[in-house]
Amino acid sequence: MVRRPAARPVRGGERLEVRKTYKLYVGGAFPRSESGRSYEVLDGRGRLLANAARASRKDARDAVVAARKAGPAWSGATAYNRGQVLYRVAEVLEGRADQFAAEVATAEGLTAARARRAVEATVDRWVWYAGWADKFAQVGGSANPVAGPYFNFSVPEPTGVVAVLAPQGSSLLGLCSVLAPVMVGGNSCVVVASEARPLPAVTLAEVLATSDVPGGTVNVLTGRTAELAPVLADHLDVNGLDLTGVAGDAALAADLEARAAENTKRLHRAPGAEPDWTAAPDGPHRILTWCETKTVWHPVGT
Amino acid sequence: MTAVPDQGTPTWAKAPSPKPRDLAPTHPTNGLFIGGEFVDPADGGSFTTVEPATGERLAEVALATTPDVDRAVKAARRAFRRWSSRPAAERGRYLFRIARIIQERSRELAVLESIDNGKPIRETRDVDLPLVAAHFFHHAGWADKLAWAGLGPNPRPLGVAGQIIPWNFPLLMLSWKIAPALACGNTVVLKPAETTPLTALAFAEICQQADLPAGVVNIVTGAGDTGRALVEHPGVDKIAFTGSTEVGKAIARAVAGTAKKLTLELGGKAANVVFDDAPVDEAVEGIVNGIFFNQGHVCCAGSRLLVQESVHDPVVARLQRRLGTLRLGDPLDKNTDIGAVNSAEQLERITELVAAGEAEGAVPWQPDCRLPERGWWHAPTIFTGVAQSHRVAREEIFGPVLSVLTFRTPDEAVAKANNTTYGLSAGVWTEKGSRILWMAERLRAGVVWANTFNRFDPASPFGGYKESGFGREGGRQGLASYLDAGAVG
Numbered sequence: 001m002v003r004r005p006a007a008r009p010v011r012g013g014e015r016l017e018v019r020k021t022y023k024l025y026v027g028g029a030f031p032r033s034e035s036g037r038s039y040e041v042l043d044g045r046g047r048l049l050a051n052a053a054r055a056s057r058k059d060a061r062d063a064v065v066a067a068r069k070a071g072p073a074w075s076g077a078t079a080y081n082r083g084q085v086l087y088r089v090a091e092v093l094e095g096r097a098d099q100f101a102a103e104v105a106t107a108e109g110l111t112a113a114r115a116r117r118a119v120e121a122t123v124d125r126w127v128w129y130a131g132w133a134d135k136f137a138q139v140g141g142s143a144n145p146v147a148g149p150y151f152n153f154s155v156p157e158p159t160g161v162v163a164v165l166a167p168q169g170s171s172l173l174g175l176c177s178v179l180a181p182v183m184v185g186g187n188s189c190v191v192v193a194s195e196a197r198p199l200p201a202v203t204l205a206e207v208l209a210t211s212d213v214p215g216g217t218v219n220v221l222t223g224r225t226a227e228l229a230p231v232l233a234d235h236l237d238v239n240g241l242d243l244t245g246v247a248g249d250a251a252l253a254a255d256l257e258a259r260a261a262e263n264t265k266r267l268h269r270a271p272g273a274e275p276d277w278t279a280a281p282d283g284p285h286r287i288l289t290w291c292e293t294k295t296v297w298h299p300v301g302t
Numbered sequence: 303m304t305a306v307p308d309q310g311t312p313t314w315a316k317a318p319s320p321k322p323r324d325l326a327p328t329h330p331t332n333g334l335f336i337g338g339e340f341v342d343p344a345d346g347g348s349f350t351t352v353e354p355a356t357g358e359r360l361a362e363v364a365l366a367t368t369p370d371v372d373r374a375v376k377a378a379r380r381a382f383r384r385w386s387s388r389p390a391a392e393r394g395r396y397l398f399r400i401a402r403i404i405q406e407r408s409r410e411l412a413v414l415e416s417i418d419n420g421k422p423i424r425e426t427r428d429v430d431l432p433l434v435a436a437h438f439f440h441h442a443g444w445a446d447k448l449a450w451a452g453l454g455p456n457p458r459p460l461g462v463a464g465q466i467i468p469w470n471f472p473l474l475m476l477s478w479k480i481a482p483a484l485a486c487g488n489t490v491v492l493k494p495a496e497t498t499p500l501t502a503l504a505f506a507e508i509c510q511q512a513d514l515p516a517g518v519v520n521i522v523t524g525a526g527d528t529g530r531a532l533v534e535h536p537g538v539d540k541i542a543f544t545g546s547t548e549v550g551k552a553i554a555r556a557v558a559g560t561a562k563k564l565t566l567e568l569g570g571k572a573a574n575v576v577f578d579d580a581p582v583d584e585a586v587e588g589i590v591n592g593i594f595f596n597q598g599h600v601c602c603a604g605s606r607l608l609v610q611e612s613v614h615d616p617v618v619a620r621l622q623r624r625l626g627t628l629r630l631g632d633p634l635d636k637n638t639d640i641g642a643v644n645s646a647e648q649l650e651r652i653t654e655l656v657a658a659g660e661a662e663g664a665v666p667w668q669p670d671c672r673l674p675e676r677g678w679w680h681a682p683t684i685f686t687g688v689a690q691s692h693r694v695a696r697e698e699i700f701g702p703v704l705s706v707l708t709f710r711t712p713d714e715a716v717a718k719a720n721n722t723t724y725g726l727s728a729g730v731w732t733e734k735g736s737r738i739l740w741m742a743e744r745l746r747a748g749v750v751w752a753n754t755f756n757r758f759d760p761a762s763p764f765g766g767y768k769e770s771g772f773g774r775e776g777g778r779q780g781l782a783s784y785l786d787a788g789a790v791g
Contacts, residue, residue: 293765
């Protein structure tokens with residue numbers, strides 16, 4: 001039940017606040033859902049925070065088109081450049097730390113101090129992944145000593161378009177912990193934000209939009225995970241599917257995996273329960289999950 | 303002084319020189335290999351494997367059903383505890399032993415493979431068998447060095463691996479599956495293809511000769527139902543499959559929602575891109591090797607030739623001349639270039655697609671080539687005037703059929719090469735180094751051969767993009783398919 005506190009009239013001299021409209025982030029723009037639908041987002045105590053856009057199947061498809069279109073610009077950027085852009089995300093996020101701390105606190109029902117720590121950990125995570133941008137290819141790639149007169153090397157390349165079901169619990173730290181590794185590798189993506197806690201994701205989109213992340217590289221949808229996830233799992237122009245956001249829902253995860261088989265999507269399977277996002281990431285593992293190994297041969301001769 | 307022989311007018315006459323078949327005795331009946339010994343199947347069923355070059359019966363092979371698969375998985379599970387906890391160096395020793403025995407018995411295995419598969423002895427002898435031995439030798443050395451593979455600080459084996467392999471490179475695919483799995487400490491249940499089970503059973507004997515602990519390798523022979531029983535068995539921790547995209551997707555659906563790890567190496571429709579500055583003779587050899595190697599029964603075959611418009615005519619003319627010199631016939635004859643098609647079913651599929659190509663308006667060409675009367679054969683075939691929408695340009699034919707398309711600019715070459723749901727391999731032919739690297743970056747394929755084609759090596763990761771599957775086989779990256787490197791979250 002939504003608790004609706006009695007309307008409080010503005011006292012004389014008090015400024016009437018300008019509220020934010022929380023919209024989707026698709027192709028570098030902030031549209032409402034094409035369906036015109038929205039849903040109520042509540043705080044930890046059940047009070048209305050905002051009406052978020054309830055993305056439709058068509059919004060999801062538009063987001064995939066935007067992500068595919070953005071692919072060449074982002075994957076074609078140099079690794080050094082991608083690292084700088086991700087570092088810029090950290091910088092802009094840090095500058096808006098107060099706003100994020102307030103949003104995370106209300107979204108997740110955390111104390112101000114814990115919300116603050118979550119935001120700081122988020123900034124640190126972007127910095128950590130930014131540093132991987134021009135290193136993971138050395139860790140994941142190789143020069144291969146084949147038995148013949150050939151130069152042979154392997155490099156990790158982006159998988160393509162990845163659909164990310166963001167964690168349901170940790171609305172900012174968890175989201176960025178799954179989003180950053182997708183981006184580092186040069187993929188573009190469609191993120192389905194935490195269903196009940198979508199507002200920090202929309203505000204993060206504002207950070208991405210002002211950090212030189214090319215429009216369409218990251219697209220953020222808010223709405224019902226169970227409605228949007230099957231659309232993305234079925235979509236034949238999506239190459240990978242991160243199921244972290246359906247942790248604990250084995251039946252939905254199994255259904256999505258089966259749908260994803262139709263075009264052999266790469267999967268990050270749903271964990272049994274949402275991980276502790278404050279723990280250090282598992283090396284470059286998540287980055288390489290969204291990479292393909294390409295091996296190139298060339299003869300050696302005069 | 304001896305007269306210089308006249309090399310102006312080749313006649314291509316030659317005396318036959320077949321390998322003696324008795325180098326590789328086939329047992330009249332063959333059991334399942336479970337728990338270190340050959341056993342009879344639970345319901346006593348069997349199937350026949352035939353020689354593609356003659357259509358004659360080669361041997362009766364046990365047909366494994368669900369209880370047999372269950373028995374094999376249990377044997378692998380029992381063996382796993384000891385195998386994975388043994389000193390890693392010891393696992394390596396067994397693999398080194400196996401590599402050596404394969405080298406010792408390589409001629410016998412090559413002949414057996416040629417008889418059962420139909421592929422030329424020149425290929426089994428010079429390509430398959432050396433690579434099989436190399437795969438075991440390479441992975442033997444990894445067994446006690448996994449912590450330094452860069453996959454994580456504490457790599458652990460996955461458990462029991464169920465492995466399903468195709469008929470095009472029976473023993474080579476077995477080695478790609480079993481060598482890394484064992485090196486990483488897993489035990490395996492392997493199902494060879496129903497038309498080519500014999501070398502896998504010979505490999506079972508090699509495991510016995512190497513004194514490999516019982517249950518580490520189990521081999522269950524059968525067809526699709528046997529494979530399904532293996533995929534669905536709850537005691538299997540990992541499925542590794544090489545075969546068609548259609549079956550690969552069905553397997554991915556079957557393991558959805560389970561804890562089973564999965565790697566898939568599926569079909570392909572590789573583009574072989576020839577630019578106008580390419581060395582034409584070498585390119586033509588590469589094109590021939592790309593599509594006519596192993597009768598075109600190769601998932602990474604260069605089945606789409608993309609040739610720059612300005613050199614289309616001379617390249618096709620030289621290709622046709624070269625095809626006129628290919629010898630099709632007895633797989634056991636070391637002069638044979640093109641052997642038999644593996645099965646009647648596969649020949650039917652090739653024939654059907656070739657007919658579709660003709661019906662859709664592509665222009666077929668075949669060299670003057672007499673096919674043997676018995677067995678299953680298909681003459682090397684080139685289609686020119688192929689459009690991207692034609693079935694022969696979109697579907698994997700898995701036969702000696704090349705579709706020729708043209709392009710004008712490098713961008714167009716990339717767009718056409720990538721216009722496929724597959725992404726296993728690609729080829730580039732040009733003398734310009736910067737263009738090679740530019741193309742290699744843009745081709746969405748797991749393996750790019752530049753100025754060469756169809757090269758394989760145990761140190762070189764192999765596997766696909768897109769619907770050609772996921773996971774790699776070979777090299778450091780291939781180990782990840784058989785290890786849990788401590789991933790969380």
